[in-house]
Amino acid sequence: MSEPVEFLVPGVLSLAVMATAMVSLGINTGYERHYGVLKRLGVTPLSRTGLLSAKTLQVLVIEFVQSLLLVLTGWALGWQLTPRIIPALVVLLVGTVAFAGIGLLLAGTLRAEVNLAVSNGLFLVLLFLGGMAYPLDRLPGALEMIAHVLPSAALAETVRGVLDPAVAFPYADAVVLLMWAVAAPVMAVRWFRWEE
Amino acid sequence: MSRTELARGALSAEGDSAEGDSARGDSAQGDPAADDDRAVAISVSGLSKNYGNHAAVRDLSFTVRRGEVFGLLGPNGAGKTTTVEILEGYRAPDAGTVRVLGVDPTLDGPELRSRIGVMLQEGGLYPGLRPLEMLELFAAYYPDPDDPKRLLELVGLGERNTTTARRLSGGEAQRLSLALALVGRPELLFLDEPTAGMDPHARAATWDLIRDLREVGATVVLTTHGMDEAEQLCDRLAIVDHGDLVALGSPKSSRSRHVRTRSASRHAPVSTRSLWPDGSGCRVKG
Numbered sequence: 001m002s003e004p005v006e007f008l009v010p011g012v013l014s015l016a017v018m019a020t021a022m023v024s025l026g027i028n029t030g031y032e033r034h035y036g037v038l039k040r041l042g043v044t045p046l047s048r049t050g051l052l053s054a055k056t057l058q059v060l061v062i063e064f065v066q067s068l069l070l071v072l073t074g075w076a077l078g079w080q081l082t083p084r085i086i087p088a089l090v091v092l093l094v095g096t097v098a099f100a101g102i103g104l105l106l107a108g109t110l111r112a113e114v115n116l117a118v119s120n121g122l123f124l125v126l127l128f129l130g131g132m133a134y135p136l137d138r139l140p141g142a143l144e145m146i147a148h149v150l151p152s153a154a155l156a157e158t159v160r161g162v163l164d165p166a167v168a169f170p171y172a173d174a175v176v177l178l179m180w181a182v183a184a185p186v187m188a189v190r191w192f193r194w195e196e
Numbered sequence: 197m198s199r200t201e202l203a204r205g206a207l208s209a210e211g212d213s214a215e216g217d218s219a220r221g222d223s224a225q226g227d228p229a230a231d232d233d234r235a236v237a238i239s240v241s242g243l244s245k246n247y248g249n250h251a252a253v254r255d256l257s258f259t260v261r262r263g264e265v266f267g268l269l270g271p272n273g274a275g276k277t278t279t280v281e282i283l284e285g286y287r288a289p290d291a292g293t294v295r296v297l298g299v300d301p302t303l304d305g306p307e308l309r310s311r312i313g314v315m316l317q318e319g320g321l322y323p324g325l326r327p328l329e330m331l332e333l334f335a336a337y338y339p340d341p342d343d344p345k346r347l348l349e350l351v352g353l354g355e356r357n358t359t360t361a362r363r364l365s366g367g368e369a370q371r372l373s374l375a376l377a378l379v380g381r382p383e384l385l386f387l388d389e390p391t392a393g394m395d396p397h398a399r400a401a402t403w404d405l406i407r408d409l410r411e412v413g414a415t416v417v418l419t420t421h422g423m424d425e426a427e428q429l430c431d432r433l434a435i436v437d438h439g440d441l442v443a444l445g446s447p448k449s450s451r452s453r454h455v456r457t458r459s460a461s462r463h464a465p466v467s468t469r470s471l472w473p474d475g476s477g478c479r480v481k482g
Binding site for chain 1: 321338380
């Protein structure tokens with residue numbers, strides 16, 4: 001982690017995933033629920049699987065374009081593009097599942113305006129405590145401990161560990177990320193309400 | 197093209213007018229074929245639905261024949277919307293059996309939903325889309341959709357396609373919802389308070405459209421809390437209050453001999469009036 005760009009590329013890739021899968025998907029879906037569009041779609045032949053597939057595809061297309069731009073920008077700034085990007089993309093997909101789960105949990109339980117505020121607020125907190133733009137080890141001790149159980153730090157640290165050969169694979173962060181990727185969608189399925 | 201022809205085009209061939217006529221009116225009341233699966237669009241038996249410990253619908257039973265306009269009449273909170281949502285397969289009942297177009301809506305939802313059209317009481321529109329975009333989007337969900345432009349004309353919004361749904365008036369939004377309900381060429385239409393929020397002119401136009409759909413043999417289930425609307429549009433009527441069926445029969449007092457009531461002393465036209473002693477449930481006819 002000698003160069004800032006070596007720190008920033010994995011962080012910003014994770015940030016992009018969090019913004020797209022949690023904030024953008026969550027706020028969009030929250031408003032669709034608010035407008036009664038979800039309920040209306042529920043009485044068309046469009047199946048829930050169809051709706052979910054469309055939303056998944058939407059998120060993946062945006063993330064693909066974002067990742068492409070970020071990788072090219074990083075590369076132009078001197079970041080080393082290696083085949084390690086492949087496992088890193090897999091980790092980002094796991095992160096997408098975790099953050100989409102959180103976004104949809106908020107979208108399906110809160111009023112649209114509250115969801116808008118909470119999603120954006122949560123985004124800022126997770127960004128600050130996520131080791132994305134600001135290294136975790138420069139945080140006060142208590143905050144650093146909290147940060148390590150949050151999905152943002154888990155994602156950024158795991159991506160960084162996969163990308164940087166000088167960093168040992170962060171097993172603890174990877175386990176935390178996997179737990180979020182399971183727990184958040186399960187909670188979203190359990191508590192999501194189609195109507196406000 | 198006449199309005200009726202426009203309306204005819206909005207329906208699938210299965211609801212054709214000959215079948216519609218035979219299933220409608222007094223002659224069908226004692227028709228043994230009324231229980232035939234082909235003559236029956238909806239059969240509901242012992243339907244109950246609770247929200248927590250509040251009973252939204254209690255032990256409701258009725259039959260809707262193909263080709264008739266069937267009304268669910270009652271004040272707000274009577275369980276009309278809940279009943280319709282169960283028939284659409286949107287909610288699962290707690291008890292009772294429901295058959296819609298020969299299938300169980302809870303189990304065969306996807307198949308059923310390609311054959312029905314639904315107008316929600318409110319909402320359901322993307323505020324940023326123009327009416328035609330919204331219709332084209334929904335047309336894509338159905339196997340054999342109607343022409344969105346034609347439907348836009350049919351509901352009188354042909355001139356309003358320059359604006360987004362956000363800027364439509366309440367009545368215009370309802371008319372767009374009605375067009376969306378028709379876009380899949382449904383065999384069966386559910387209209388939940390179809391004229392709520394409309395001005396008298398739009399209400400009269402919507403009543404005409406529903407009458408036209410009835411002329412061409414559509415099967416329609418509509419909810420309303422206006423007795424005048426029920427009398428104007430419905431062949432038969434179920435009156436519900438606090439989740440209970442109060443009366444079932446023809447809305448015209450001349451046909452009150454057909455009214456089957458739970459308590460023998462209550463006949464539909466009388467008991468509905470008594471639901472709104474101040475007359476607030478009735479609306480001024482456009």
